[in-house]
Amino acid sequence: MAKEAEGRSPRTLSDYGKYLHAFDRWLGGSAVAELTPVAVSRYVAERQRGSRYAARYISAVLKSFASWLALMGYVATPLGTSVLAGVRTPRVDRRREPCTDDEVRMMIRTLNATSDRTRARDKAVVLTLLATGLRLNELRELQVADTHIERPIEQSYVFVRAETSKSREARKVRLDRLAAQAVHEYVRGLRPFTGTGGALFLTEGGKPFSLCGFKNYMARLRGAFEAAGIKDWMAHRARHYWATSAHRTGMTVFDIAAEGGWRDLKMVQRYTHERPFEELQRLPTPLSAALGQRAV
Template structure:
């Protein structure tokens, strides 16, 4: 039974049910207190209220992450990449915390521990996954979290735009190291990444029916931003594609993103070019497109960028290349005069 008592100038209603935490609320009118108490009792009886505090003590962050991976991550286009991030998060002690002990302080500790290992941009992406996981748990899974603990944490500053270019000696080291690699796909994959600006996942999902050597194009029906695009193929890209065997509908059959990641890390170590990411090849491609004289719309067509500001983050022109272009332009003006 609910307890209704007079407290000063107001009426307090308190509801107690075995297996549920006591709840109370104050009202100016006694009739409102009685009505509220009856509604809450019905809700508890119908199990409409959130789970009890006992559930918070038995469910861990890791439990939520496992369910999130199965129900949410699995439906995403970048599922492989997100699964890797989830694996990293679950390896941290934050994952073993029960929801009853989960606080913004614990999330901040995770942030600081990760910042000692990786850059701010990586930590921001991991925290975004955590925040979405807790939000889905609160709104869709009935998890009795009163608030999202990630929202109380200051996010690290975004990573500075990478300005690393693939210098000649770096390219030579990579090519030399590939000679002893067991992964047959590394050389053509790297060459196509540089020549087309495609992402790793786009290259691995490329199928021969979408490659037209006659038109010199490769069509990508599904990309990271959800928009299809058709990439123009350079003569070098054409040469690489022609040399690949067509034993499967996929250009790179039976090659997973994780396999490429591991092969790239081994290659990077053999070549002695630590810190170079496979994604840096996309930056290199975009910069080369501009140096070749392509306009902003033409480069955006190749890279798939729909935001010019983001495209500029990918672009790192060599000052000497700009100087050569200015010299040619100046010489042309002098000759015409």
């Protein structure tokens, strides 16, 4: 209930319930007082043997639960803090890499060479992901009415409804010219159902995608891209690319957080990456920039 009051997504709430129930079964149905640093550390260590990523998430869930117990006064240290405050969350040493500019160019060439039957939809989906950084489910749940193709086309945007967003907040996200044109061509000419309502992206049978079906569709795109030499395609890499590109063009972390649907600036830092060194070499150094300004 507490997490629901915070506005967490249904998927997050489901995950919290699943992991807390699993820990309770591991404890053998013991009382909440058994939520101790020793027990949690042992449990997380066991989970780490299977997946470091799962162990990290489980640790975060249990620590969040312990913080809530302390806040409510159910289980806490003598100082009133969480009993798990000293439990360390496992680190996962994996650098998140966005798509590269060359990979994006290769994607566009690959999409242009795909079957006429799905080309328009595939281009609209991939270019929208790259241009907006939408999360997978946000893209899946876009409605035709959420898509605003404007004149001039560079002013086009999509509207992410609060109920479809992980942040539970509505927002507008700009569509660039390429993505807006691809969406326009798909909706006007090749979308299976040409009505003005309903989901934007449809199956070949004209039905809205289920979440499982959309993930399978993404897997098919991944296979096509891998055959073209592009590894590890996924919607999240497109989100990384969008955030990194936004940073490279001069957007502030606050603007990126607002348009990307992040509440925490730390998440923006995880998704943005420094400019490639080769790109930095084309820019003036801080000293030369300062001297140049002074000379003007």
